[in-house]
Amino acid sequence: MTDVRIRKAHMGDVKGIHALLMGCAAKGLLLPRALSHLYRHVRDFYVAEMPDGRLVACCALAPTWEDLAEICSLVVDESLRRLGLGRRIVETCIRDCRELGPTKVFALTYQEEFFRHLGFSVVDKDVLPQKIWADCVHCPKYPDCDETAVLLEL
Numbered sequence: 001m002t003d004v005r006i007r008k009a010h011m012g013d014v015k016g017i018h019a020l021l022m023g024c025a026a027k028g029l030l031l032p033r034a035l036s037h038l039y040r041h042v043r044d045f046y047v048a049e050m051p052d053g054r055l056v057a058c059c060a061l062a063p064t065w066e067d068l069a070e071i072c073s074l075v076v077d078e079s080l081r082r083l084g085l086g087r088r089i090v091e092t093c094i095r096d097c098r099e100l101g102p103t104k105v106f107a108l109t110y111q112e113e114f115f116r117h118l119g120f121s122v123v124d125k126d127v128l129p130q131k132i133w134a135d136c137v138h139c140p141k142y143p144d145c146d147e148t149a150v151l152l153e154l
Ligand SMILES: CC(C)(COP(=O)(O)OP(=O)(O)OC[C@H]1O[C@@H](n2cnc3c(N)ncnc32)[C@H](O)[C@@H]1OP(=O)(O)O)[C@@H](O)C(=O)NCCC(=O)NCCS
Pocket: 024, 029, 030, 072, 073, 074, 075, 076, 077, 080, 081, 082, 083, 084, 085, 086, 087, 088, 107, 108, 109, 110, 111, 113, 114, 115, 117, 118
């Protein structure tokens, strides 16, 4: 895993990020994202790249409010799971968040245990009103969200 490099994403990564996300979205593990959305938000993303240039993970840090940012669009290639790559890319986003300013990072997830291993705690979604006003109300599942909210105070 040490030969996998984690770096900021650039425009040329967007189709690779899209492929990673759509593979998981088809299994209902996360929400699909349109290419147009990814181009607009590419600066939020980190990717993990193999020495041959293949993208094997992605994750975004999306600022939500003055004191709050979201970890989202997190995927590790199925063949490379449980090797520490998910932890590395999320911790990279958390370092980014410390530099940016928000002191709280959250995710909405089906992978509660993974986030617990990284120090997050389960919280009630009501503690994230800015996320609900901005995004959740546009989600096809709203108001019957079956994801768990997890939060880390930095
Ligand atoms: C969730 C996901 C990103 C985890 O990536 P990963 O590279 O397998 O995770 P890591 O190997 O870095 O695991 C970090 C820690 O979490 C634990 N962990 C990982 N997945 C876990 C799971 N499903 N259940 C319990 N613990 C888990 C690991 O044992 C490890 O613990 P440790 O560091 O204390 O020993 C990956 O499973 C994935 O891409 N899933 C599909 C997409 C998805 O659900 N994304 C989340 C959207 S919010």
